[in-house]
Amino acid sequence: TQLLEQSPQFLSIQEGENLTVYCNSSSVFSSLQWYRQEPGEGPVLLVTVVTGGEVKKLKRLTFQFGDARKDSSLHITAAQPGDTGLYLCAGPDSNYQLIWGAGTKLIIKP
Protein backbone atom coordinates (compact mmCIF):
# COMPACT_ATOMS: atom_id res chain seq x y z
CA THR A 1 0.00 0.00 0.00
CA GLN A 2 1.37 3.38 -0.98
CA LEU A 3 1.41 5.95 1.80
CA LEU A 4 2.30 9.62 1.98
CA GLU A 5 3.65 10.87 5.28
CA GLN A 6 3.72 14.58 5.97
CA SER A 7 5.86 16.27 8.56
CA PRO A 8 5.65 18.09 10.78
CA GLN A 9 2.00 17.60 11.65
CA PHE A 10 1.83 21.06 13.15
CA LEU A 11 4.02 24.14 12.83
CA SER A 12 3.58 27.57 14.40
CA ILE A 13 6.09 30.31 13.58
CA GLN A 14 6.41 34.07 13.55
CA GLU A 15 5.78 36.20 10.50
CA GLY A 16 8.95 36.68 8.46
CA GLU A 17 10.52 33.32 9.30
CA ASN A 18 11.30 30.62 6.75
CA LEU A 19 9.99 27.07 6.94
CA THR A 20 10.02 23.75 5.14
CA VAL A 21 7.41 20.98 5.26
CA TYR A 22 7.83 17.51 3.87
CA CYS A 23 5.88 14.81 2.07
CA ASN A 24 7.62 11.42 2.10
CA SER A 25 6.94 7.92 0.86
CA SER A 26 8.76 4.63 0.43
CA SER A 27 7.06 4.31 -2.98
CA VAL A 28 7.73 6.01 -6.27
CA PHE A 29 5.07 8.41 -7.51
CA SER A 30 4.60 9.55 -11.09
CA SER A 31 3.70 12.99 -9.76
CA LEU A 32 2.79 14.78 -6.55
CA GLN A 33 0.32 17.57 -5.94
CA TRP A 34 0.32 20.18 -3.19
CA TYR A 35 -2.85 21.82 -1.89
CA ARG A 36 -3.58 24.49 0.70
CA GLN A 37 -6.79 24.45 2.69
CA GLU A 38 -8.07 27.33 4.77
CA PRO A 39 -10.50 26.74 7.65
CA GLY A 40 -14.04 26.05 6.48
CA GLU A 41 -13.07 25.77 2.82
CA GLY A 42 -12.04 23.08 0.39
CA PRO A 43 -8.40 22.44 -0.56
CA VAL A 44 -7.00 24.48 -3.43
CA LEU A 45 -4.36 23.09 -5.77
CA LEU A 46 -1.04 24.95 -5.55
CA VAL A 47 1.22 22.96 -7.83
CA THR A 48 1.90 19.61 -9.45
CA VAL A 49 5.46 18.30 -9.69
CA VAL A 50 6.14 15.63 -12.27
CA THR A 51 9.85 15.24 -12.99
CA GLY A 52 12.38 13.92 -10.47
CA GLY A 53 14.47 16.82 -9.17
CA GLU A 54 11.97 19.38 -10.42
CA VAL A 55 11.74 22.71 -8.63
CA LYS A 56 8.73 24.97 -9.02
CA LYS A 57 8.29 28.41 -7.53
CA LEU A 58 5.04 30.15 -6.72
CA LYS A 59 5.96 33.59 -5.36
CA ARG A 60 7.49 32.86 -1.91
CA LEU A 61 6.70 29.13 -2.11
CA THR A 62 9.25 26.70 -3.54
CA PHE A 63 8.26 23.11 -4.28
CA GLN A 64 10.78 20.37 -4.94
CA PHE A 65 10.25 16.80 -6.14
CA GLY A 66 12.92 14.35 -5.01
CA ASP A 67 15.27 12.85 -7.58
CA ALA A 68 13.84 9.38 -6.90
CA ARG A 69 10.26 10.72 -6.98
CA LYS A 70 9.57 9.37 -3.49
CA ASP A 71 9.39 12.67 -1.66
CA SER A 72 8.65 16.34 -2.00
CA SER A 73 9.17 19.47 0.03
CA LEU A 74 7.55 22.88 0.28
CA HIS A 75 9.68 25.79 1.42
CA ILE A 76 8.13 29.12 2.33
CA THR A 77 10.32 32.19 2.51
CA ALA A 78 9.39 35.10 4.78
CA ALA A 79 6.12 33.54 5.89
CA GLN A 80 3.07 35.79 6.16
CA PRO A 81 -0.19 35.34 8.11
CA GLY A 82 -1.93 34.68 4.79
CA ASP A 83 0.12 31.48 4.46
CA THR A 84 -1.75 30.00 7.42
CA GLY A 85 -3.61 26.83 6.52
CA LEU A 86 -3.47 23.07 6.15
CA TYR A 87 -0.98 21.95 3.51
CA LEU A 88 -1.79 18.61 1.89
CA CYS A 89 0.18 16.53 -0.55
CA ALA A 90 -1.40 13.91 -2.81
CA GLY A 91 -0.22 11.49 -5.45
CA PRO A 92 -1.70 8.85 -7.77
CA ASP A 93 -1.38 5.26 -6.62
CA SER A 94 -0.94 2.23 -8.85
CA ASN A 95 -4.68 2.31 -9.61
CA TYR A 96 -4.44 6.01 -10.54
CA GLN A 97 -6.48 7.04 -7.52
CA LEU A 98 -5.18 9.97 -5.52
CA ILE A 99 -3.88 9.11 -2.09
CA TRP A 100 -3.51 11.90 0.44
CA GLY A 101 -1.12 12.77 3.20
CA ALA A 102 -2.56 13.73 6.59
CA GLY A 103 -1.39 17.32 6.16
CA THR A 104 0.73 19.90 7.93
CA LYS A 105 -1.19 22.52 9.86
CA LEU A 106 0.70 25.80 9.56
CA ILE A 107 0.06 28.89 11.68
CA ILE A 108 1.89 32.14 11.00
CA LYS A 109 1.68 34.56 13.89
CA PRO A 110 1.76 38.31 13.15
Added chain:
Amino acid sequence: SQTIHQWPATLVQPVGSPLSLECTVEGTSNPNLYWYRQAAGRGLQLLFYSVGIGQISSEVPQNLSASRPQDRQFILSSKKLLLSDSGFYLCAWSVPGGGQPQHFGDGTRLSIL
Protein backbone atom coordinates in the same frame (compact mmCIF):
# COMPACT_ATOMS: atom_id res chain seq x y z
CA SER B 1 -14.49 28.50 -16.36
CA GLN B 2 -15.43 25.55 -14.22
CA THR B 3 -17.21 25.94 -10.91
CA ILE B 4 -18.38 23.53 -8.26
CA HIS B 5 -21.28 24.16 -5.91
CA GLN B 6 -21.91 22.23 -2.75
CA TRP B 7 -24.75 22.75 -0.30
CA PRO B 8 -25.72 23.25 2.39
CA ALA B 9 -22.67 24.83 4.02
CA THR B 10 -23.71 23.68 7.48
CA LEU B 11 -26.24 21.14 8.67
CA VAL B 12 -27.37 19.99 12.10
CA GLN B 13 -29.33 16.74 12.11
CA PRO B 14 -30.63 14.40 14.83
CA VAL B 15 -29.42 10.83 15.07
CA GLY B 16 -31.53 8.54 12.91
CA SER B 17 -32.61 11.23 10.46
CA PRO B 18 -31.95 11.00 6.70
CA LEU B 19 -29.31 12.98 4.82
CA SER B 20 -28.95 14.41 1.36
CA LEU B 21 -25.96 16.53 0.33
CA GLU B 22 -25.80 17.79 -3.21
CA CYS B 23 -22.93 18.81 -5.42
CA THR B 24 -23.05 20.20 -8.95
CA VAL B 25 -20.31 21.12 -11.38
CA GLU B 26 -20.55 23.67 -14.18
CA GLY B 27 -18.37 24.36 -17.17
CA THR B 28 -17.08 20.85 -17.85
CA SER B 29 -18.42 17.58 -19.21
CA ASN B 30 -18.01 14.00 -18.00
CA PRO B 31 -15.97 14.91 -14.93
CA ASN B 32 -14.81 12.42 -12.34
CA LEU B 33 -16.65 13.23 -9.12
CA TYR B 34 -15.62 12.52 -5.52
CA TRP B 35 -17.01 12.66 -1.99
CA TYR B 36 -14.56 12.96 0.91
CA ARG B 37 -14.89 13.25 4.66
CA GLN B 38 -12.33 15.16 6.68
CA ALA B 39 -11.67 14.99 10.39
CA ALA B 40 -10.84 18.33 12.02
CA GLY B 41 -7.54 19.67 10.70
CA ARG B 42 -6.54 16.39 9.13
CA GLY B 43 -6.33 14.63 5.79
CA LEU B 44 -9.06 13.49 3.44
CA GLN B 45 -10.85 10.14 3.50
CA LEU B 46 -12.27 9.17 0.12
CA LEU B 47 -15.85 7.91 0.48
CA PHE B 48 -17.11 7.55 -3.10
CA TYR B 49 -16.03 8.37 -6.61
CA SER B 50 -17.78 8.27 -9.95
CA VAL B 51 -16.47 8.22 -13.51
CA GLY B 52 -19.90 8.52 -15.15
CA ILE B 53 -23.66 8.64 -14.71
CA GLY B 54 -24.82 5.81 -12.49
CA GLN B 55 -21.27 4.57 -11.89
CA ILE B 56 -20.35 4.71 -8.21
CA SER B 57 -17.35 3.18 -6.47
CA SER B 58 -17.37 2.93 -2.70
CA GLU B 59 -14.09 3.12 -0.85
CA VAL B 60 -15.32 2.74 2.71
CA PRO B 61 -18.27 0.52 3.73
CA GLN B 62 -20.48 2.58 5.99
CA ASN B 63 -23.79 4.19 6.60
CA LEU B 64 -23.64 6.39 3.51
CA SER B 65 -24.43 6.01 -0.18
CA ALA B 66 -23.87 8.10 -3.27
CA SER B 67 -25.67 8.59 -6.56
CA ARG B 68 -24.96 10.37 -9.81
CA PRO B 69 -28.29 10.96 -11.54
CA GLN B 70 -26.87 13.46 -14.04
CA ASP B 71 -23.44 14.03 -15.56
CA ARG B 72 -22.56 16.93 -13.30
CA GLN B 73 -24.59 16.10 -10.19
CA PHE B 74 -23.35 14.02 -7.29
CA ILE B 75 -25.44 13.28 -4.21
CA LEU B 76 -24.39 11.87 -0.84
CA SER B 77 -27.17 10.23 1.17
CA SER B 78 -27.97 8.32 4.29
CA LYS B 79 -31.20 6.73 5.45
CA LYS B 80 -30.35 6.95 9.15
CA LEU B 81 -27.53 9.13 10.44
CA LEU B 82 -25.21 7.98 13.21
CA LEU B 83 -23.24 10.15 15.63
CA SER B 84 -20.09 8.97 13.89
CA ASP B 85 -21.28 10.55 10.63
CA SER B 86 -20.43 14.00 11.97
CA GLY B 87 -17.68 15.72 10.02
CA PHE B 88 -16.69 17.96 7.16
CA TYR B 89 -17.83 16.62 3.79
CA LEU B 90 -16.16 17.74 0.60
CA CYS B 91 -17.17 17.23 -3.00
CA ALA B 92 -14.55 17.44 -5.75
CA TRP B 93 -14.23 17.03 -9.50
CA SER B 94 -11.38 16.29 -11.88
CA VAL B 95 -11.00 15.83 -15.59
CA PRO B 96 -11.36 12.20 -16.68
CA GLY B 97 -8.36 9.97 -16.08
CA GLY B 98 -6.63 8.72 -12.99
CA GLY B 99 -4.57 10.80 -10.60
CA GLN B 100 -5.64 14.16 -12.00
CA PRO B 101 -5.67 17.26 -9.79
CA GLN B 102 -8.95 17.72 -8.02
CA HIS B 103 -11.04 20.85 -7.52
CA PHE B 104 -13.09 21.13 -4.39
CA GLY B 105 -16.30 22.70 -3.22
CA ASP B 106 -16.41 24.67 0.01
CA GLY B 107 -17.66 21.70 2.02
CA THR B 108 -20.56 20.91 4.32
CA ARG B 109 -20.09 20.89 8.09
CA LEU B 110 -22.41 18.14 9.37
CA SER B 111 -23.18 17.91 13.07
CA ILE B 112 -25.23 15.03 14.43
CA LEU B 113 -27.03 15.56 17.74
